[in-house]
Amino acid sequence: MSKIIAILNQKGGAGKTTIATNLARALQLGKKDNNVLLVDSDPQGSARDWNAASDGALLPVIGMDRPTLDKDIKAVKDNHDWIIIDGAPQIAKLVVSAIKCADVVLIPVQPSPYDIWACADLVEIIKARQEITDGKQPKAAFLISRMIKNTQLGKEITEVLLEYELPVFKSHTGQRTIYAKTAVDGSTVLDATPSGVAAREIKKIVKELKEFL
Ligand SMILES: Nc1ncnc2c1ncn2[C@@H]1O[C@H](COP(=O)(O)OP(=O)(O)O)[C@@H](O)[C@H]1O
Ligand SMILES: [Mg+2]
Structure with a gap:
């Protein structure tokens, strides 16, 4: 069964493309015959630029940046195990x-x-959709991005997040230069340092995502 995972936040710089590329790659490396497709819905085309930087060496990436995205994706859904x-x-x-x-x-x-406050509109749209589908689709959760080293998620932050009544993943990405460095040549932290800290945190996110599903 194919699964569609959308990495969304209206705010630029939230870490969407970084998480989408690394997550897609981790899912692909996770199982030998996993067929993963990365869909770039950003008209700016960052994921496509990332892909071009490696000459498309790692993953199939396609641009779908029209409001017909849902139908366009459904048309190719069955050919893939994961669509990010x-x-x-x-x-x-x-x-x-x-x-x-x-x-x-x-x-x-x-x-x-x-x-976190800037996510209010997005959460509202997600909840409106969940209501139409009896609370079932889509499942949604926050994923902390760019956490500063050796800090815990502050009580205040946790409280603000909880106000949205959406789950918060325990796994996160830390603020690490390797994410930006690997993006430059269209690579990922899993390819650059497969047993490094960043690769481990991405694998934790994959594990939690699978449990969440
Ligand atoms: N965990 C991280 N550690 C360090 N830099 C990061 C991290 N996540 C993202 N970045 C950097 O922050 C910038 C914005 O990230 P990006 O993934 O492009 O966000 P978005 O797609 O939401 O706009 C990029 O330069 C990226 O390399
Ligand atoms: Mg982006």
Whole structure:
């Protein structure tokens, strides 16, 4: 059964593309015959730029940045085990379309109250969709992105997040230069340092995602 995971947050810089590329690659490496497709729904095309930097060496990446995204994805869904959607910034129709077709929405958010408050509209759209589908689709959770080393998620941050009444993944990405470094040549932390800290945190996210499903 194929699964569609949308990485959404209207805010630029939240870590969507970083998580989408690394997560897609981790899922592909996780099982030999896993067929993973990365869908770039951002008209800016960051995931496509990432893919071009390696000459498409790692993953199939296609651009779908029209409001027909949900239908376009459904047309190719059965050919893949996993479809990861890299979300667009501030484009309402595209985001609604991604929410419509996703099994899971992950919301990467930096651990700052301003960033968390900026998710209010997105959470509202997700909840509206869940209501239409009797609370079943899509499942949604926050994923903390760019956590500073050796800090715990502050009580204040946890409280602000809990107000949304959505689960928060225990796994997260830390603030690490390797994410930016590997992006430059279209690689991932799993390829650069397969047993490094960053690769381990991405694998934890994969594990938690599978449990969440
Ligand atoms: N965990 C991280 N550690 C360090 N830098 C990161 C991390 N996640 C993202 N970045 C960097 O932050 C910038 C924005 O991330 P990006 O994934 O492009 O966000 P978005 O797609 O939400 O706009 C990029 O330069 C990226 O390399
Ligand atoms: Mg992006």
